[in-house]
Amino acid sequence: MDYGLALAFAGAAFATFLSGIGSSIGLGISGRSATGILSEKPEQYGLMTLLVVLPSTQGIYGLVISLFVMIKINLFGGDLADLTLAQGLMIFGASLPVGIAGLFSGIHQGKICAGGIQMAAKRPEMGVKAGVVYAAMIEFYAILGFLVSFLLIFIGVTV
Amino acid sequence: MAIAAMKKVMIVTHRSESEALLEALQQAGTVQVLDAERAMVTKEWPQLQSEFRRPRDLEERVDRLNRAIVFLKPYAGKVAGGLLSPRIEVPAGQYAKIVRSGQAMELLEKVEQTAKQIDKYGQDIDGLTAEIDKLRPWTPLAIPVEELGGMKSSVCFAGLIPEQLIESLSAQLDELGAIVHKIGSAHRAEACLVLCLKEAAAEVQKALRQADFETVGFEGYHGTIAAIIAEREAVLAQRMTYLQHEKNTAVELAEQRLSFQILHDHHKNLVERVYARDMAPASEHTMFFEGWVKAKDYPALEKIVGRFEASTVAIVEPGEEEEPPVGIDNGPAVRPFETITRLYGLPANTDVDPTVFLAPFFALFFGLCLTDAGYGIVLCLLLAWALKKMQGDKKALWMLMACSGMAVIAGALTGGWFADTIQTLLPQDEGSFGARLETLRGKIMQFDPMEDPLIFIGIALGLGYIQVLFGLGIAFVNLLKQKNYAAAIYEKLTWLILLISVLLYGLAKGGLLPSGLAPVFGILSLIQVVLIFWFTERSSGLAGRIGGGAFAVFSTVFYLGDILSYVRIMALGMVTAGLGMAINILTQLLMEIPYVGFILGLLMFVVGHTVNIGLSLLSSFVHSLRLQFVEFFPKFFTGGGREFSPLRNAYQHIVIRDNDKSV
Numbered sequence: 151m152d153y154g155l156a157l158a159f160a161g162a163a164f165a166t167f168l169s170g171i172g173s174s175i176g177l178g179i180s181g182r183s184a185t186g187i188l189s190e191k192p193e194q195y196g197l198m199t200l201l202v203v204l205p206s207t208q209g210i211y212g213l214v215i216s217l218f219v220m221i222k223i224n225l226f227g228g229d230l231a232d233l234t235l236a237q238g239l240m241i242f243g244a245s246l247p248v249g250i251a252g253l254f255s256g257i258h259q260g261k262i263c264a265g266g267i268q269m270a271a272k273r274p275e276m277g278v279k280a281g282v283v284y285a286a287m288i289e290f291y292a293i294l295g296f297l298v299s300f301l302l303i304f305i306g307v308t309v
Numbered sequence: 310m311a312i313a314a315m316k317k318v319m320i321v322t323h324r325s326e327s328e329a330l331l332e333a334l335q336q337a338g339t340v341q342v343l344d345a346e347r348a349m350v351t352k353e354w355p356q357l358q359s360e361f362r363r364p365r366d367l368e369e370r371v372d373r374l375n376r377a378i379v380f381l382k383p384y385a386g387k388v389a390g391g392l393l394s395p396r397i398e399v400p401a402g403q404y405a406k407i408v409r410s411g412q413a414m415e416l417l418e419k420v421e422q423t424a425k426q427i428d429k430y431g432q433d434i435d436g437l438t439a440e441i442d443k444l445r446p447w448t449p450l451a452i453p454v455e456e457l458g459g460m461k462s463s464v465c466f467a468g469l470i471p472e473q474l475i476e477s478l479s480a481q482l483d484e485l486g487a488i489v490h491k492i493g494s495a496h497r498a499e500a501c502l503v504l505c506l507k508e509a510a511a512e513v514q515k516a517l518r519q520a521d522f523e524t525v526g527f528e529g530y531h532g533t534i535a536a537i538i539a540e541r542e543a544v545l546a547q548r549m550t551y552l553q554h555e556k557n558t559a560v561e562l563a564e565q566r567l568s569f570q571i572l573h574d575h576h577k578n579l580v581e582r583v584y585a586r587d588m589a590p591a592s593e594h595t596m597f598f599e600g601w602v603k604a605k606d607y608p609a610l611e612k613i614v615g616r617f618e619a620s621t622v623a624i625v626e627p628g629e630e631e632e633p634p635v636g637i638d639n640g641p642a643v644r645p646f647e648t649i650t651r652l653y654g655l656p657a658n659t660d661v662d663p664t665v666f667l668a669p670f671f672a673l674f675f676g677l678c679l680t681d682a683g684y685g686i687v688l689c690l691l692l693a694w695a696l697k698k699m700q701g702d703k704k705a706l707w708m709l710m711a712c713s714g715m716a717v718i719a720g721a722l723t724g725g726w727f728a729d730t731i732q733t734l735l736p737q738d739e740g741s742f743g744a745r746l747e748t749l750r751g752k753i754m755q756f757d758p759m760e761d762p763l764i765f766i767g768i769a770l771g772l773g774y775i776q777v778l779f780g781l782g783i784a785f786v787n788l789l790k791q792k793n794y795a796a797a798i799y800e801k802l803t804w805l806i807l808l809i810s811v812l813l814y815g816l817a818k819g820g821l822l823p824s825g826l827a828p829v830f831g832i833l834s835l836i837q838v839v840l841i842f843w844f845t846e847r848s849s850g851l852a853g854r855i856g857g858g859a860f861a862v863f864s865t866v867f868y869l870g871d872i873l874s875y876v877r878i879m880a881l882g883m884v885t886a887g888l889g890m891a892i893n894i895l896t897q898l899l900m901e902i903p904y905v906g907f908i909l910g911l912l913m914f915v916v917g918h919t920v921n922i923g924l925s926l927l928s929s930f931v932h933s934l935r936l937q938f939v940e941f942f943p944k945f946f947t948g949g950g951r952e953f954s955p956l957r958n959a960y961q962h963i964v965i966r967d968n969d970k971s972v
Binding site: 200203204206207210211213214215217218221226278279282283285286287289290293294296297300301304305 | 652653654759762763874876877879880881883884887888890891894897924927928931932934935938939
């Protein structure tokens with residue numbers, strides 16, 4: 151029975167830390183790009199910040215899934231749920247989509263944002279319609295990861 | 310409620326009246342005047358095109374005023390308004406008075422003089438300070454500097470030796486028979502005199518060079534260093550006084566800053582007018598203002614031109630390849646959403662204006678992505694405050710206001726009030742405030758997405774399905790209006806019927822409709838597939854027709870993808886709620902700390918939910934936008950229209966209180 155719970159813990163941890171890595175690297179890429187531009191064009195701070203923060207959402211999706219796992223195993227209620235090994239494995243597997251999709255989409259979204267930042271420096275009017283919207287396309291796959299994790303944990307696993 | 314109908318007009322006027330006429334046109338702000346290069350009249354009579362000479366005097370004057378405004382800014386003290394309302398209200402009378410009197414232009418010269426003096430004294434002060442700093446280490450030198458070096462058989466070098474090298478250098482110089490005499494300390498270096506016999510000078514110099522000796526020259530100085538410094542300090546003090554005096558003058562002049570701002574805006578508009586005049590086609594006595602006007606503004610234009618005796622206006626036919634500029638006109642309820650359309654780019658002339666169609670969807674999607682009544686209310690309050698404070702174009706704020714209102718509704722229907730604050734943070738004892746709120750919340754709530762997430766997914770996909778069909782419907786009607794019946798039927802109607810009948814087929818199979826209907830809808834779908842396959846590439850050869858048709862049938866997958874894409878609405882709604890729940894859990898944990906728990910919890914609650922509002926606002930906006938641009942627009946919209954930009958008065962620094970007398 152303890153192994154089940156351990157796996158669920160690992161799932162909650164993976165969801166946040168994988169997607170967190172994705173967001174961190176993505177933000178690193180976009181942020182570095184923006185600071186370069188801002189040293190020349192400080193007046194574009196608003197638009198640049200918008201483009202920089204876009205890859206931050208993956209980490210949040212991961213956090214929310216971790217939270218749902220914690221609720222599922224009744225972490226906040228005091229008595230931890232009694233999980234079988236199979237149930238633990240299910241929760242662990244269900245936590246992976248948001249983590250892994252977040253990991254890669256975060257990194258690539260950072261790259262798209264960096265590109266958008268470079269473009270917006272020259273053509274600010276394209277910043278939202280191209281830069282932000284293209285970044286939102288990559289984010290969709292993190293959202294799908296979130297959705298699958300969410301449904302699997304909420305509907306798939308009965309504790 | 311759509312793309313404004315445009316009329317091409319030709320205004321012909323005598324040169325003597327042109328200026329006054331243009332002024333009237335600019336004030337009305339309804340005509341876009343074409344320059345000689347774009348005007349059609351010069352295509353026919355190229356001799357009307359004259360060389361354009363820039364109004365350099367005027368441009369320079371605008372530049373000077375701008376520089377004066379920037380220069381005076383730090384001296385003006387705190388200017389009322391701030392970030393949201395940077396422009397100053399000016400009564401029309403004051404505006405006219407300042408423009409008429411030449412006083413401000415005289416003051417402008419004084420401002421420039423003052424700026425120049427401040428600059429000069431600043432430089433003087435910098436130079437003197439640097440000089441005094443250079444001399445100060447040498448203060449202990451008691452002999453007048455001109456006597457340094459006037460010896461028969463020996464040479465004297467004065468300069469700075471780096472601190473860390475001084476010992477080794479002294480030893481080295483000692484061997485060469487030179488004496489190092491320390492005078493004082495500068496920054497990380499010693500000010501030294503080095504004395505040696507003339508014969509050894511070359512060797513000594515070489516050693517000094519190797520030790521980074523920095524020669525200090527006293528050419529041009531007379532007397533002792535202390536006396537020189539005292540004299541320089543006196544000059545410095547005097548310059549400081551002058552500088553302060555000039556700065557005081559600048560503060561006085563800054564009281565007139567508003568006059569410069571008024572003049573700046575006035576001249577800027579004047580320059581625009583002069584551009585329009587000088588770039589227009591013209592003969593010796595006649596000017597031709599060819600341009601565009603919204604059809605509804607034409608009668609007013611006729612009236613304006615009618616006031617001028619030697620001017621006339623008429624509607625003319627546009628040139629063959631000429632595309633009219635695009636202006637969009639919408640009712641007050643939809644107008645705020647023009648912000649979204651403009652972000653994408655204006656519609657082409659053959660398009661419909663998408664604003665009215667996207668407005669309800671955008672607000673609804675935004676509301677569902679946010680799905681929190683508490684957050685919606687906070688946003689509404691913030692926006693109401695900003696609307697009250699902000700000047701100028703408030704369309705974007707009104708749009709967000711509508712969206713936030715929708716979030717309140719969506720949040721109330723799904724039971725989200727600052728996530729689960731009511732249930733978890735408020736005490737739920739019988740009859741308490743929390744319990745009553747909870748009952749109320751339960752009454753308004755239609756379903757709880759945390760318990761029935763599938764309902765939420767269904768709503769999101771359903772909305773997607775409706776919007777995709779809607780987009781196809783718009784395209785269908787628009788093609789019919791353009792009398793392009795084949796395209797309307799084969800490229801749009803077939804898809805509409807296909808998408809509807811496939812859904813109905815599914816419903817019939819699933820038992821939600823009588824199962825006997827299933828074959829009917831199945832056959833209807835198949836007919837559409839055949840039509841799409843055979844008629845999409847109507848004008849190609851057989852191979853192209855089959856290839857293109859096969860691809861068109863395959864593109865059903867894209868429609869499926871488009872509709873699935875709307876599932877993000879539900880996911881983002883869940884993220885908002887989920888992060889909010891995390892914040893509430895942390896708040897609860899902090900509350901349990903004795904003594905300071907309440908304060909820490911409150912801090913967590915406020916900061917956490919503020920961050921969540923910010924993040925949710927961003928993703929709700931971005932993803933609602935994307936659903937319009939990527940899933941909705943391509944169904945019916947090409948875009949790429951050139952914006953209608955009439956000649957009109959624009960103000961950068963001021964707002965004229967009475968619009969009717971804006972000149």
